[in-house]
Amino acid sequence: MARNYELDDTDRKILALLLEDAKMPYTEIARKVHVSGGTVHVRMARLEELGIVRGATLKIDYPKLGYGVNAFLGIYLLKSSVYSSVAEQLRDIPEVVSIHFTTGAYGVFARLVCRDTQHLRDVLHDRIQLIEGIERTETLISLEETLNRPIHLI
Numbered sequence: 001m002a003r004n005y006e007l008d009d010t011d012r013k014i015l016a017l018l019l020e021d022a023k024m025p026y027t028e029i030a031r032k033v034h035v036s037g038g039t040v041h042v043r044m045a046r047l048e049e050l051g052i053v054r055g056a057t058l059k060i061d062y063p064k065l066g067y068g069v070n071a072f073l074g075i076y077l078l079k080s081s082v083y084s085s086v087a088e089q090l091r092d093i094p095e096v097v098s099i100h101f102t103t104g105a106y107g108v109f110a111r112l113v114c115r116d117t118q119h120l121r122d123v124l125h126d127r128i129q130l131i132e133g134i135e136r137t138e139t140l141i142s143l144e145e146t147l148n149r150p151i152h153l154i
Helices: 009-020 026-033 037-049 080-091 117-126
Strands: 069-077 096-101 108-114 134-141
Touching: 009 026, 009 037, 026 037, 069 080, 069 117, 080 096, 080 108, 108 117, 117 134
Parallel strands: none
Antiparallel strands: 069 108, 069 134, 096 108
């Protein structure tokens, strides 16, 4: 089993700043962490090479784009061995934004973003529930997201 990489204080400070603002220039990070811009660049390249940093993403306000329903879907599988096949098919559905192989009642827990409840119904009925290996689903609609943050690294 591969050993986890140990972050030092400089790595943690760099990552903490980028978690707050992924678009922050390396020169500004260097100034705040009291290192050179080259050090930030080398550290980030190493963290990417190790697979700790896997890119940068945008935070989108989906309701402002007309996607007002955020739903969580508990998926009961016929058997756990169908997970890979089910996950592969779920990946092809654009409204599915995250997929987790889980313990407990559900074999899979997924998050969907849809325009409205009719759109959600269509995705469930016409796409997800037709996937071979899915026994049944349970849907929970989020009324409000109060918190969505990364862990504190410092």
